[in-house]
Structures are given as C-alpha cells and as structure tokens.
Amino acid sequence: MAHGGSGTAVGAIRLTNVAKEHVLASGERLRVLEDISFELADRSFTSILGPSGCGKSTILNLIAGLDSRSSGQISIDGARIGFVFQQPRLLNWRTVVDNVILPLEQQNFGREAMRALAAKYLRLVGLAGYETYYPLQLSGGMQQRVAIARALAIDPDILLMDEPFSGLDEITSRKLRQELLRIWQETRKTILFVTHSISESVFLSQQILIVSAKPARIFKRITIDLPYPREYGDLRLFEIETQLTKDFLEMGNSASDV
Amino acid sequence: MTTLPRVLSIVSLLLVWLVLSAMFAPNIVPGPVVVFKAMGENIASGKVFYHLYKTLLRVGLGLVLTMVLGVATGTIMGLSRRGEVFLDSWVLVGLTVPAIVNSIICLLWFGLNDRAAVVAIGTAAFPAVSISIWQGIKGIDTQLVSMGQAFHLNKSAIVRKIVFPQLLPHILASMRYALGICWKICTTVELIGMSSGVGYQLNYWFGLFSMAQVFAWTLLFLLVMFAIEYLLFKPLEKRLTRWRTGVPALQWAQ
Numbered sequence: 001m002a003h004g005g006s007g008t009a010v011g012a013i014r015l016t017n018v019a020k021e022h023v024l025a026s027g028e029r030l031r032v033l034e035d036i037s038f039e040l041a042d043r044s045f046t047s048i049l050g051p052s053g054c055g056k057s058t059i060l061n062l063i064a065g066l067d068s069r070s071s072g073q074i075s076i077d078g079a080r081i082g083f084v085f086q087q088p089r090l091l092n093w094r095t096v097v098d099n100v101i102l103p104l105e106q107q108n109f110g111r112e113a114m115r116a117l118a119a120k121y122l123r124l125v126g127l128a129g130y131e132t133y134y135p136l137q138l139s140g141g142m143q144q145r146v147a148i149a150r151a152l153a154i155d156p157d158i159l160l161m162d163e164p165f166s167g168l169d170e171i172t173s174r175k176l177r178q179e180l181l182r183i184w185q186e187t188r189k190t191i192l193f194v195t196h197s198i199s200e201s202v203f204l205s206q207q208i209l210i211v212s213a214k215p216a217r218i219f220k221r222i223t224i225d226l227p228y229p230r231e232y233g234d235l236r237l238f239e240i241e242t243q244l245t246k247d248f249l250e251m252g253n254s255a256s257d258v
Numbered sequence: 259m260t261t262l263p264r265v266l267s268i269v270s271l272l273l274v275w276l277v278l279s280a281m282f283a284p285n286i287v288p289g290p291v292v293v294f295k296a297m298g299e300n301i302a303s304g305k306v307f308y309h310l311y312k313t314l315l316r317v318g319l320g321l322v323l324t325m326v327l328g329v330a331t332g333t334i335m336g337l338s339r340r341g342e343v344f345l346d347s348w349v350l351v352g353l354t355v356p357a358i359v360n361s362i363i364c365l366l367w368f369g370l371n372d373r374a375a376v377v378a379i380g381t382a383a384f385p386a387v388s389i390s391i392w393q394g395i396k397g398i399d400t401q402l403v404s405m406g407q408a409f410h411l412n413k414s415a416i417v418r419k420i421v422f423p424q425l426l427p428h429i430l431a432s433m434r435y436a437l438g439i440c441w442k443i444c445t446t447v448e449l450i451g452m453s454s455g456v457g458y459q460l461n462y463w464f465g466l467f468s469m470a471q472v473f474a475w476t477l478l479f480l481l482v483m484f485a486i487e488y489l490l491f492k493p494l495e496k497r498l499t500r501w502r503t504g505v506p507a508l509q510w511a512q
Contacts, residue, residue, distance in 0.1 A: 064408050083408040089401055093423050093501045102419065103409035134501040154409065 013040040013063065013079065013158055013190065018072030019215075020058055031215035032058055036072070038209055038218065040158070040190055045181075047193045047201035049244075050211035051252075056194045057086075058216070060160045063192070082156030082189075086163045088143035090135040090150075096122065097131040100150045121149040124183055141172040152183070158190045165200070174232065177203060181228055198248060202241045203230060210244070212251055219251045288470040296474035306478065313444060313455040313479070316372055320379025320440045325433060327380055328387020335388065336395025345388070352385035357443045358450075365451040375447045383439040387432040394428030426498060434491055441483065 020033040032055040040046050050056045061067040063074060064081050090099045100118035109117070122128055125145040135143050144164055151159055165173035181204065184191055195201050201208050202224065210220040222244065226236055272290060279289030288296075300306045331349065334341035360382040361374075368374035398421055406416040448457025456479050463471035 066404055066408055081408070083405070085401070085405065085408075087401065089405040091402065091420065091423065093498075095501075102406075103411070105419075106409070106411055106415065136501060150409075 012042045012077065013192070014073075014075045015039075015059075015063075016073040016075075018059075018062065018074060019070050020055070020062065020067070021070045033062075033069075034215040034217045036216070036218060038221070040192060040207075043188045043190055044207060045184060045191045045193065045205050046207040046209065047195055047205040048209050048211055049195055049198065049201040049248075050216060051213050052196050054211055054213035055216035056196075056211055057162050059211075060162050060192065060194055063158075064160055076158070079157035079190075080154060082151030082154055082159045084144075084147050084151045084159065084161040084164045086166060088135070088140070088147040090143055090146055092135050094134075095131065096127065096133050096135065096138070096146050099135065099146055100153050103150060103154045117153050118149070121153045122146075124152065124186070125149045126179065139172075141168050141176060144168065144176065148180070148183070152187065152189075156189060158192065161191065161193045163195055164193075166196070173200075178229075180204070181230070185228060198244050199237075199241055202237050202244060203232070208244070210247060210251065220247055222247075285467065285469050288473055292470045293473040293477060296470045297478055300471075300474060300478070309455050309459050310478070310482065312372075312452075313441075313448065313457065314482070316375040316379065316447070316455065317437070317440045317444045319372075319376045320383065320444060321433070321437055323376055323380025324383040324387055324436045324440060325429075327384035328432065328436070329391050329429065331384065332388040332391025333395060335392040342392075349385045349388050352381065352388075355382075357382040357439075358446055361443065361447045361450060365447070370451045370453070375444060375452065378447050379440045379443045382443050383436050386439060387436050390428050390432035390435075391425065394425045398424050430491075430495055430498065434487075437483075437486070441479070 016037050018033060018036040022030045022032055024030055036059060048056050048059060058067060062069050063076065064083055091102065094102070097115060097118045100121060101114045104114045104117065119131065122131060125148050127142065127145050127149065130138070135146065165176050168176065177200065193204060206224055208222040208224065209218050210222070211217065212219045224240060230237060275290055279287045284292060331345050335345050361378045364374040364378035368377065402420050403416060406420045411419065445457035445460065448455040449461045452458050456475055459475045460472055463475065
C-alpha cells in the first residue's frame with residue numbers, strides 16, 4: 001500500500017527532549033520521563049529495555065497519542081501506528097476475524113475487502129482456520145497472535161509493542177519471538193518494542209535503549225549487528241546479554257547512589 | 259442436561275399444590291383440577307384476552323419507561339461523579355418509597371387510566387435498573403477503551419463497539435428483573451384503580467370470595483411470564499452470550 005510521505009521515510013520516528021510529568025493530587029509534580037531523545041530508522045527493530053514500572057510504556061503511549069507529553073518534540077510524520085499491548089485486549093464478544101477487522105471498520109473498506117485483509121494477516125500469524133472462533137476459546141498465546149494480526153491489518157508504518165509476550169509462558173513466548181522476527185522481515189515494519197527482559201531485547205533488536213527508572217532516562221544505547229534469522233543459544237547473543245546485564249546492574253547501582 | 263431438574267422442579271411444585279389442596283378446603287386452597295378448569299372456562303369465554311392485553315400493555319409500556327429512566331440515570335451516575343452524588347438520593351428515595359404510594363399518587367394525578375399505571379410502574383421500578391447499570395459502567399474495561407483510541411476509533415464507535423457490548427449483559431439482566439417488578443406494581447395499580455386487567459380481575463374475584471378464580475388468573479399470568487422468559491429472554495441471552503461458551507480443549511492446542 002502506498003503512503004503519502006515525500007522526503008523522509010514514513011516509518012521513521014524521532015523524539016527530541018521529551019519529558020512527562022504527572023501532577024499529583026497533593027500538587028506535587030512527579031517526573032516520569034526526562035530528556036528522552038532517539039530516532040528510529042525506517043524498517044528498524046528497536047527495544048526499550050528497563051526495569052518494571054520505570055515509565056517505558058509511557059513512551060509508547062506518547063507516540064500513539066494516548067497520553068500527552070509535558071515538553072519536547074515527537075515527530076512521526078503522519079505515520080500510521082499499530083499497537084500491541086501487554087494484554088491482548090480483544091473484544092471477547094467478537095469472533096477472531098471481527099476483532100482483526102475492528103480498526104478497519106473505521107476506514108471505508110468493503111466488508112469483503114476487510115475479511116480478505118483479516119484472513120491474510122491471520123495466516124501470517126499462523127491462525128488460518130480460526131476466523132470464527134471467539135477469543136475465550138483460544139489460549140493466551142493465540143490471543144496475542146490475534147492482537148498482532150489486528151495491529152498489522154491496518155498496514156501500519158510503525159508497530160508499537162508493549163511487553164507483548166510477558167504474560168505468556170517461556171516456550172510460547174520464545175516461539176512468538178521467532179515468529180515476530182519472521183513477520184518483521186516479511187512486512188518490513190518499523191518496530192518499537194518495550195520489554196524488561198534482557199535476553200528478549202538482545203534476541204530481537206538491532207538497537208537497544210536502556211532506560212533507567214524514576215524518572216525514565218536513556219542510560220545507554222546499544223547496537224547489535226548480528227544478522228537475522230537469529231538462533232536461541234547463539235554464543236554471540238549470549239556475550240552481548242552478559243555485557244548488557246553488567247550495564248543493567250551498573251545502572252541500578254548508580255541509581256541507588258542518588 | 260438441565261431439562262431433568264427443570265421438569266422435576268415443576269412437577270414438585272404441582273405436587274406440593276396437590277397435597278395442600280387435599281389438606282385444605284377448596285375455598286382455601288383449590289386444587290389444580292378446579293383451577294385449570296376455571297382458567298379453561300375463562301379462556302373459552304374470550305374475556306381473558308382483553309384483560310390480559312390491558313395488563314401486558316401496561317407492563318410493556320411501564321417496562322419501557324423503567325428501562326429508559328433506569329439506563330439514563332444509571333449511565334449518568336456511572337460516568338460522572340457529580341451525577342452520582344446528585345442522583346444518589348433520588349435512587350434511594352425511589353427504592354424506599356413503597357410502590358403503592360407511586361400508584362396512589364399517579365392515580366390521583368392522572369386519573370384512573372393507563373397513563374397513571376405506566377407512570378406508576380416506571381417510577382417505582384427504575385431505581386433497581388439504575389443501580390445495575392451504574393455498577394455495569396463502573397465495571398467497564400477501560401483498557402479496551404484505550405485500545406480503541408490507539409486504533410483511532412472515534413467516540414461514537416468506541417461507545418457502540420466497545421462500551422455498549424460490555425453493558426448489554428447488565429441491561430438484559432436488569433430488564434428481566436424489572437419485568438417481574440413491573441408486573442407486581444401493575445397488579446397493585448389495577449387492583450386499586452382500574453376497571454380492566456389481571457389485577458382488576460383478582461380484585462373482582464376477591465370480592466366474590468372465589469379462590470379458584472384468584473388462582474386461575476394468577477396461574478394464567480404466570481404461564482404468560484414463563485412463555486416470555488423461555489421464548490424471548492432465554493434465547494436472546496443465549497444468542498448474546500454465545501462468546502462465553504469456551505472450548506477448553508483448545509487451551510493447550512497452541
């Protein structure tokens with residue numbers, strides 16, 4: 001599908017000095033994000049890695065327009081955004097195919113065209129044949145696949161993923177990670193992936209932004225040059241993971257010094 | 259699966275009735291035979307349909323008014339803190355004032371007509387619906403709403419496709435419950451101020467000390483309500499909650 005972007009690539013995204021504050025009931029200001037600046041190249045895979053509750057999700061919410069920033073600039077250049085949440089967030093009273101169609105209904109597709117699109121993306125996530133099932137008839141992993149198909153069906157330029165596999169068991173999430181990489185290679189989306197798992201971020205990403213807690217600030221940027229497809233148990237991945245774990249601990253120590 | 263207990267429950271009810279009727283005189287507890295015969299005669303004479311129609315009309319319109327008032331107030335209370343505080347005492351008053359007071363006031367205001375019956379039913383029955391809808395709105399999954407926003411659904415689509423379906427079970431449940439209340443209030447209004455309807459007939463036969471006819475009219479209405487329950491509400495509920503019938507076998511079929 002053609003998009004209207006001219007000079008710059010549509011899938012690119014840039015945050016400049018973005019900050020976010022919550023005003024508490026007491027009138028006190030709580031800084032959640034501070035000086036967040038990064039750029040995502042078109043068709044890149046980037047992870048935001050940080051401890052639980054550090055405000056990583058807020059970054060995604062700001063990009064998706066679900067929350068408003070206190071200062072700074074976010075340039076998404078009219079890119080279309082698909083969102084995959086930590087929980088599948090499916091409408092349980094709609095069938096699988098009707099869940100995938102939900103965001104399409106907003107645009108003026110015909111019924112048949114929407115169904116065809118939904119079928120295409122359900123096939124991509126390995127759920128062909130499950131169109132008429134209801135979400136509660138599916139396992140957690142399958143539900144999350146439906147959520148991924150829903151996000152892809154709008155043909156987004158950028159896919160935001162907020163710890164999408166953290167609620168699943170390890171075997172299932174391993175499988176889904178591999179499939180996510182396959183889908184990413186097939187569709188060539190720009191993906192921004194939030195996680196608190198070091199190994200997950202290393203396995204998936206080309207670029208990792210390590211974020212500190214309270215307020216969230218970019219502590220370190222890491223580039224991983226390994227080619228895809230990647231294998232679990234690859235020693236080079238393991239080395240990077242070990243190094244990252246050290247960085248992570250170092251960050252924890254410096255945070256407790258403050 | 260559930261047919262057997264249901265049949266047993268109805269049969270046992272009839273048995274209790276039969277035993278009681280054997281223990282007491284017919285003018286105190288008339289037996290099923292006498293009552294069904296009286297009902298048959300009423301139906302054969304054709305008088306039944308007019309009174310039944312009048313009662314069902316009042317109950318039906320009363321139920322509509324109940325649901326409109328209940329859903330409106332419940333929605334306001336669920337969505338706005340100020341609305342909640344404002345309507346709180348109204349609902350409490352509505353719940354506390356006995357339905358017979360609503361009936362008397364409406365009959366005095368509007369005269370002895372259907373309008374009085376409908377307004378009495380609506381104003382007496384709506385607080386129960388308000389509370390159910392209010393709770394339903396409090397229980398709405400806001401994560402689904404933000405999902406809708408993330409996918410750029412407009413406000414109307416979010417209400418229609420994400421909020422309303424979550425409220426539907428509450429609306430349906432409160433409607434079933436309200437139907438029972440409406441019918442009880444309707445008989446009261448008819449008993450004290452109407453010259454038609456099942457309540458009027460009950461009052462008439464009460465005046466003549468005919469226990470068989472009192473039973474016959476009550477039974478007739480019970481049968482009508484059962485028909486509404488099993489032909490309308492049950493199938494509707496089943497249709498609307500299809501999605502809850504999970505297939506556990508698929509849980510591990512990753």
